[in-house]
Amino acid sequence: MKCKVCRQDAVISLRAYNSALCARDFISFLENRVLKTINGYRLIDSNDRLLVAVSGGKDSLSLWYILNRLGYHADGMYIHLGIEGYSDLSLEKVKKMSDMIKRPVYIFHLKDAMGKGIDMISKKIKRTTCSACGMIKRYIMNRACLDKGYNVMVTGHNLDDEASALLGNFLYWKEEYLWKKGVELKEEEGHLSKKIKPLFLCSEREMAAYAILSGIDYIHDECPFSVGAKSLLYKEILNRIEDESPGTKLQFLKGYLKFTRRLKLEKTQREMKYCNLCGYPTAGEKCNFCRIMEKHGISGGIGFEEYKYGDLLNS
Ligand SMILES: [Zn+2]
Ligand SMILES: [Zn+2]
Numbered sequence: 001m002k003c004k005v006c007r008q009d010a011v012i013s014l015r016a017y018n019s020a021l022c023a024r025d026f027i028s029f030l031e032n033r034v035l036k037t038i039n040g041y042r043l044i045d046s047n048d049r050l051l052v053a054v055s056g057g058k059d060s061l062s063l064w065y066i067l068n069r070l071g072y073h074a075d076g077m078y079i080h081l082g083i084e085g086y087s088d089l090s091l092e093k094v095k096k097m098s099d100m101i102k103r104p105v106y107i108f109h110l111k112d113a114m115g116k117g118i119d120m121i122s123k124k125i126k127r128t129t130c131s132a133c134g135m136i137k138r139y140i141m142n143r144a145c146l147d148k149g150y151n152v153m154v155t156g157h158n159l160d161d162e163a164s165a166l167l168g169n170f171l172y173w174k175e176e177y178l179w180k181k182g183v184e185l186k187e188e189e190g191h192l193s194k195k196i197k198p199l200f201l202c203s204e205r206e207m208a209a210y211a212i213l214s215g216i217d218y219i220h221d222e223c224p225f226s227v228g229a230k231s232l233l234y235k236e237i238l239n240r241i242e243d244e245s246p247g248t249k250l251q252f253l254k255g256y257l258k259f260t261r262r263l264k265l266e267k268t269q270r271e272m273k274y275c276n277l278c279g280y281p282t283a284g285e286k287c288n289f290c291r292i293m294e295k296h297g298i299s300g301g302i303g304f305e306e307y308k309y310g311d312l313l314n315s
Contacts, residue, residue, distance in 0.1 A: 001013060001020045002020065003020060003021050003022035003025055004019045004020055004021060004025075005021060005022070005025040006022060006024075006025060008022045009022060010022055011023050011026065011209075011213070012026050012206075012209050014029075014206070015246035015247070016203075016242075016246045016247040016249070016250055017247075018246075023213045026209065026210070026213060027210065027213055027214060030066075030202060030206060030207075030210045031066055031069060031070065033201060033202055034063075034066050034067075034070065034198050034199065034202065035070055037198050037199075037200055037201050037202075038070075038198050043196040043198060044072065044152065044196070048151055048152045048194075049149060049150040049151055049152065050067065050072055050073070050074040050075070050150065050152050050154050051074070051075055051076070051077050051106075051141075051144060051145055051148070051150035051152070051153055051154065051193075052064045052067065052074050052075070052076050052077065052154040052155075052156075053077050053078075053079075053137070053141055053153065053154065053155045053156070054076045054077065054078050054094050054097070054105065054156075055078070055090060055094075055156070055219075056078070056089070056090025056091065056092075056093040056094050056218060056219040057090070057156070057218055057219055058207050058208055058210075058211040058216065058218045059156035059157070059158050059161075059199060059204075059207050060155070060156035061093065061094070061097050061156075061211065061216055061218050062156070062199075062207055062210050062211045062214070062216055062218075063154065063156040063198060063199055064076055064097060064101065064103070065097060065100070065101055065214065065216060066198075066210075067154070067198070068101045068103060073103070074103065074154060075103050075104050075105065075106070075150070076094060076097070076098060076103060076104070076105035076106070077105065077106045077108075077141060077144050078090075078091060078094045078105055078106070078107050078108070079107075079108045079110065079136070079137055079140055079141075080107060080108065080109045080110060080111070081110050081117060081118040081133065082109075082110050082111040082116070082117025082118060082119075083117065083118060083119070083223070083224065083225070084117075085224075086219075086221065086223065086224055089219055090219045091107065093217055093218055093219050095307055095309075096217055097216070097217075098307060098309040099309045099310055101309075102309045102310070103309060104306055104307060104308050104309060105306075105307045105309075106144055106148060106304040106305070106306055106307075107304065107305040107306075107307055108140050108144065108302070108303075108304055108305075109305065110136070113300040113301060113302060113303065114293075114298055114299075114300040115298075115300060116298070118132060118133050118136070118225075119225075121136070121298060124296050124297075124298060125292055125293070125295075125296045125298070126296075129225040130225060130226065130229060133225070135288065135289065135292070136289070139280075139287070139288070139289040140302065141153050141193075142193055142280070143278075143280065143302055144304060145193040146193070146280070147302075147304070148304070150193065151193055151194060152193060152194045152195075152196060153193045153194070153195045153196070154195075154196055154197075154198065155195065155196075155197055156197075156199055157197045157199060157200065158199045158200070158202050158203060158204050158207050159199070159200065159201055159202055159203045159204070159249055159250065159253060160203055160204040160235050160238065160239075160249065161204075161231070162197070162200055162253055163234075163235075163238050163249045163252050163253055164231045164232075164234035164235045164238060165231065165234075166252065166253065166256060167234045167237075167238065167252075168230060168231065168234055200253065201250060201253065201254070203249065204235070238252075273285070275287035275290050277290040277294065278290050278302070
């Protein structure tokens with residue numbers, strides 16, 4: 001197998017593109033793909049301030065790294081969920097990347113702020129761990145953007161994440177989400193900052209290859225709570241289809257985007273109010289987060305630790 005660009009030995013075949021590439025050409029292919037997504041869908045304006053949600057996994061760390069390589073000044077945001085054997089290790093990887101690209105990262109410690117880790121909180125508010133985690137992450141990320149003056153929240157969702165979520169929404173006709181799954185979400189409730197996903201068209205396999213070939217140190221384990229999640233089943237099924245007909249996942253998402261853009265969505269203009277507990281913009285009297293936490297007697301303050309890159313090097 002030869003590289004389609006330089007004819008040297010290829011390290012990865014890309015059947016969806018009918019191509020194979022060597023390490024160097026693959027790295028520039030993928031970075032270029034991210035840049036094309038950003039420009040093609042106009043995700044970033046020149047005066048935007050970007051905050052990347054990093055988990056310590058391959059996607060978000062690679063994204064943070066790529067954005068800075070492409071010349072965007074993007075800072076990081078990490079939520080320490082207090083998961084034993086997982087959170088400390090992933091934070092370490094995040095700090096390592098912060099040192100590598102010399103960008104600061106804000107850290108939110110759930111246990112310090114709320115007195116409990118994610119497992120205890122989810123039990124208390126009677127939700128699955130993944131659903132509680134999603135709700136908390138959305139709130140904290142938005143708060144970090146507001147408090148620290150960023151207007152764009154960047155997440156590392158890749159092609160496989162988006163395709164499997166979309167498939168799930170179709171299977172159960174979750175109408176409220178179905179038409180919202182774009183590359184960019186603007187100022188809806190729960191997405192108060194603009195939220196963008198520049199890895200939307202890059203597959204899981206491509207991201208893993210990119211991270212390894214670029215020497216990015218990331219946490220390989222999936223979150224221990226994601227075991228058995230339906231999204232993993234959907235990914236498996238989509239990969240079987242992809243195997244038979246390469247390029248299907250890309251078609252699925254690109255077609256969806258084209259289709260939804262044609263739909264004239266009625267914008268429900270609701271009057272914005274502010275949560276009377278935390279001051280956060282919301283449609284009701286209290287924001288979703290405060291309402292749930294108050295109902296179940298969980299309280300705490302929201303604050304962020306700022307990790308200045310280089311601390312590891314200096315200590
Ligand atoms: Zn090559
Ligand atoms: Zn609130």
